[in-house]
Amino acid sequence: MFASCRNPGLLILAALLASSGEMVAAEPDRPSLMIQEVPEAMRLRGNAAWCNDPDETMRYVFPYPVEFRAAGYVWSAPKKDGSATELGVGVLLTKAELKGDAASAWETGYLVAKRFTPDALNSTFCACEYASRGLPGGPVVLSDYEVATVKNSAHLPFAEVCAPSARYCPSDNHTAFEVMGAAMTEVFTDCEYISAAEASKAPYVEGEAVAFSATATVEHGCMVLPLIGFLCIAVGLAVKVRRVLKQDDVSDDAHEGYLSIE
Ligand SMILES: *[C@@H]1O[C@H](CO)[C@@H](O)[C@H](O)[C@H]1NC(C)=O
Numbered sequence: 001m002f003a004s005c006r007n008p009g010l011l012i013l014a015a016l017l018a019s020s021g022e023m024v025a026a027e028p029d030r031p032s033l034m035i036q037e038v039p040e041a042m043r044l045r046g047n048a049a050w051c052n053d054p055d056e057t058m059r060y061v062f063p064y065p066v067e068f069r070a071a072g073y074v075w076s077a078p079k080k081d082g083s084a085t086e087l088g089v090g091v092l093l094t095k096a097e098l099k100g101d102a103a104s105a106w107e108t109g110y111l112v113a114k115r116f117t118p119d120a121l122n123s124t125f126c127a128c129e130y131a132s133r134g135l136p137g138g139p140v141v142l143s144d145y146e147v148a149t150v151k152n153s154a155h156l157p158f159a160e161v162c163a164p165s166a167r168y169c170p171s172d173n174h175t176a177f178e179v180m181g182a183a184m185t186e187v188f189t190d191c192e193y194i195s196a197a198e199a200s201k202a203p204y205v206e207g208e209a210v211a212f213s214a215t216a217t218v219e220h221g222c223m224v225l226p227l228i229g230f231l232c233i234a235v236g237l238a239v240k241v242r243r244v245l246k247q248d249d250v251s252d253d254a255h256e257g258y259l260s261i262e
C-alpha cells in the first residue's frame with residue numbers, strides 16, 4: 001500500500017507481525033487523530049479573495065465565502081465554468097495551539113482533513129495547515145502543506161482516512177515552509193467573528209451531510225466518562241512531551257513521509 005524507507009526496522013516488524021496474523025498498533029511517529037475545536041480567534045466568516053495556486057484561480061470565481069465554525073470550516077466556491085458550486089468542509093485532526101494574541105496577531109497550525117463535493121474522485125486531502133492573522137481585523141492567511149490525497153475515501157471518517165499518512169506537523173508555518181516546501185496559500189478578507197450559535201452549527205453545508213456524519217465515530221472521544229477524559233489528557237500530555245522531544249527530528253523528515261495513497 002505504501003512504503004517508508006525511513007525505518008526499515010518497523011517494516012520488518014510489521015512484516016513479521018503481519019505474517020503471524022497480528023495487527024500493528026499505533027506507530028510511534030504518528031499522532032493519533034481526533035476532530036478538534038477550531039480556536040475561538042479563528043471562528044470567522046470571510047471571503048477567499050486570493051490564492052497562490054493558478055489551478056485554483058482558474059477554476060473558481062473569487063471571492064467566495066468561507067466560514068470557520070467550532071467543529072470545522074466550510075466553503076462554497078462557484079466554478080468558473082458554471083458547472084457547479086463546490087461545497088467543501090475542513091476539520092482539524094490535531095489540537096490547534098494559538099500562538100500570539102487572539103485579539104490581534106496570532107498563528108496556529110494543525111493537521112487538517114478536507115473534502116468537497118462534487119469531486120469525481122471522492123478524495124480526502126490531508127495536510128499540515130497553518131492559519132495566521134497579522135493585524136486586528138486584518139486578513140487571515142491559510143497555508144496547506146500536502147501530506148496525502150486519498151482517493152475514494154469521502155465516505156469514511158476523516159481521522160481514519162488520514163491516520164495512515166499522519167505526521168507531526170512542524171511547529172509553525174515558517175518551519176513548515178523550510179522543511180515541507182511550497183504551500184498552497186489562501187488569503188481571506190472581510191473576516192468577521194460569527195456568533196456562538198453560528199459557530200455551533202455542524203461544519204457542513206447542504207450536500208456535505210454524509211461526509212460529515214461519517215465523522216461521528218471519532219468525535220468527542222474524550223467526553224464519554226471523566227475517567228476516559230483523564231486518560232485522554234494523560235495521553236495528550238505524553239504526546240505533547242513526545243512532540244517537544246521530536247522537534248529536533250523535524251529537519252530529518254524534510255524530504256520524506258509524503259505518501260500518496262491510491
Ligand atoms: C464517488 O462516489 C459516488 C457516490 O457514492 C459514486 O457513485 C462514484 O462512483 C464514486 N467515484 C469513484 C471514482 O469511485
Ligand SMILES: *[C@@H]1O[C@H](CO)[C@@H](O)[C@H](O)[C@H]1NC(C)=O
Pocket residue numbers: 130131132141142143173174177185
Ligand atoms: C507561510 O509562509 C509562507 C512563506 O513565507 C508565506 O507565503 C505564507 O503566507 C505563510 N502562511 C501563513 C498562514 O502565515
